Amino acid sequence: MSKQRINIVWLKRDLRTQDHLPFFYAELAAVDYIPIFVFEPSMMNRMDCSKRHLQFIYHSILEMNVTLQEMKREVIIFHAEATEVFSYLTKNYDIDTVYSYQESGVRATWERDKEVTKLLNENGSKWQQFQRDGIVRGIKNRDAWDKQWYAHAYEPIIENNFSPQRFDFSNPFPLHEELKSEFSKYPDVFQKPGELLAWKYLTSFCEERGKDYSFKISKPLESRRSCSRISPYLAWGNISIKQAYQFVKHHPNFVNHKRSFNGFLTRLKWHCHFIQKFEVECDYETRSVNRGYESMPYINDPEMIEAWKNGTTGLPLVDACMRCLKQTGWINFRMRAMLVSVLTHHFDCDWKAGVTHLAQLFLDYEPGIHYTQFQMQAGTTGINTIRIYNPIKQSKDHDPDGIFIKKWVDELRNVPSAFIHEPWIMTEIDKSFIDLKTDYPPPIIDITQSGKTAREKLWGFRKNKEVKTDGMRIVQTHTRNNRSKRTI
Ligand SMILES: Cc1cc2nc3c(=O)[nH]c(=O)nc-3n(C[C@H](O)[C@H](O)[C@H](O)COP(=O)(O)OP(=O)(O)OC[C@H]3O[C@@H](n4cnc5c(N)ncnc54)[C@H](O)[C@@H]3O)c2cc1C
Incomplete structure (x- = not known):
């Protein structure tokens, strides 16, 4: 029996039903199609992936399916490696064309796409990838x-219209019930997907x-x-x-x-x-943007890294930001930059020690922005101004009354505004006037001293020959050629 001829719309980071080129072209084609999303175990197990990302994806698809259902279409959710899915599909169907957006992802997705391309080529199928x-x-x-x-x-x-699917498809790789139920429980505190x-x-x-x-x-x-x-x-x-x-x-x-x-x-x-x-250059996931910084020495104190991750550094704004992020999946740009600066500059830790921790917590994790921004704030690009944020100054400037701090660091709830940025300067007499919980730790470092040390180290390292040489290459590749108009 001859195989059913089909097209495929492979959804990646494009979970919507409008302004969607792959759907548009799939609808124009003479051959009918199925839209698919693949939850790949190898990607789900990566250190930059977290349950909140998977839940966001899952609920985005469920919402798409509510819209598509009216047109008798459905995004089919697979739980398998993409190569397994495409092996199955090419074996059991005559795939004419796969439509998708290009994925500017980590190296693992790039390598996976190469394998899928090979598979499709061997079967005479086309893969049309659109610019995203x-x-x-x-x-x-x-x-x-x-x-x-x-x-x-x-x-x-693009205005997308949908026609009813004209053939039945049975899913050989469905999400098992346990995962479905885990993905279904979307926490109320996160922004709702879709x-x-x-x-x-x-x-x-x-x-x-x-x-x-x-x-x-x-x-x-x-x-x-x-x-x-x-x-x-x-x-x-x-x-x-x-x-x-x-x-x-x-x-x-x-x-x-x-x-x-x-x-x-x-x-x-x-x-x-x-x-x-x-x-x-997707290698920015694993190596410094400026190769010269690969040889930069760090202290990498495990206790400091843990305190940073847990929001127990004794620096009120830092702890408030980390705890808020854990709870809600979002903090603003300035506070993201400050968190990175505290870890990499004040605590003297390699950016690699914290980059996946924040990736997991950000509901908006986008590798292209995340790895490059993280490194820019860590000062490992060698071409951007080095900004060493002082968390006490940031606190006084941007949360003067400590309202944000008190919301997220319960231990400091009763501390008066005058001391909220530096609770450690309170004397025993000051403390005796308030009902102070005592389980908030003292600051893990002296911020003034650590800022000074970091400044000397970073500016000193910028003079390194390899940093300068690679800096020139970066300017040529990633910025407009006119240096005076250089974009960030
Ligand atoms: C260490 C670090 C990691 C970051 N990781 C991510 C990430 O994984 N995903 C992500 O979307 N943003 C990231 N950002 C950028 C920025 O913090 C967020 O985009 C922004 O806070 C999102 O909030 P918003 O949608 O209200 O932004 P708005 O200020 O309302 O901006 C609108 C949109 O513009 C884009 N944008 C805003 N600021 C930036 C910026 N500085 N660089 C690039 N794009 C920007 C975002 O898509 C944002 O949604 C990171 C910043 C830092 C310092």
Whole structure:
């Protein structure tokens, strides 16, 4: 019996039903298709993956299926390695074309894609991969990138329509019940996944929340409301960059909040700028952006790393940020940068000691942004200004009354604002006036001293010959050639 001829839409970080090129082309084709998502055990077991990511993905798909159900379609969820899935599909079906977006992921996904390509080629099947969010594959420098990116941002939004599926498909690799039930329990404290919620966040940002975006962006408490909070939706593709860009650019409130909205639009470009770096050099996952920093010595004290991870450093803002992140999956940019700075500069630990910890906690984990941003803050690019954040100063500047700190570090609930940034300076008499819990640790280091040591070490290492040479290569590859106009 001849095999059923089919096409496939392979969903990755594009979990939406609109502005979707693979769906668009699959619907145009004469051959019918199935949309699939593959939960790959090897990816699920990686150190940068966590249950919250898998739950976000799972619920995004469930929501897509509610929409698609009306059109008698369904995203089929596989639980197996992608190579196993495609071996099965090529054996049992005559696959004409696989449609997907290009994945600018870690090396493991790149290698997996090479194996899938081989499998498909051997079976005479095509794989059409589309550019995602204006990120370009195979470029050698950034000379034309900005112009191309803006051209992409203004391209018309794709309106997707769906026809009913014309053949039955039985899933040989379903998610087993245990995993299904684990994925189903989505914690209330996290942002809810899916296209609908993505639009809800973006709309409320434009209508109300975003008016003070620029002023509150660095405040750990206020930014929770004034920032767009669309990062998890962009990271998992519940909304495309183009959709977000055009919606904000054309929103009636744009003229009223130009500074804030332009700041937001610039960041959408940064989003792609960082992923573009990773697309070109995904080894940033495992090695320093600037190879010269691979030989930088660190103390890497395991106790300090654990205290940082657990939010028990004795530095109130650092602990509040880490505990908040654990609970909610989000903190603002400035606090992310501060956490990295404390680990890598003040605690003198290798960026590799903390990078997957934060990846697991961020609901919006996007490898292209995460590894490059983490290293930028750790000072291992060799081309960016080195910023050593003092967590006490950050605390005084951005949480002056300690409201954010007290919300997340219960031990400090009764500490007066005057001492909340440095509770260790309280005298016994000060303490006797308040009902102070005693189980909050003293600071694990002297921040003034550690900042000074880090500054000397980092600026000293910048003079290293290998750092300088690789810095030149990085500028050539990842920035516009005109140095005066250099992007970050
Ligand atoms: C160490 C570190 C790790 C980070 N890891 C991630 C990550 O894994 N995923 C992620 O989406 N962002 C990451 N960021 C960038 C930034 O902190 C988040 O994008 C932002 O806080 C998300 O909140 P928002 O959606 O309200 O952002 P907004 O300020 O409302 O910005 C809108 C969008 O622009 C993009 N964006 C904003 N700031 C940046 C930036 N500095 N660099 C690149 N893109 C930006 C995001 O997609 C964001 O959703 C990281 C930053 C640091 C310092």
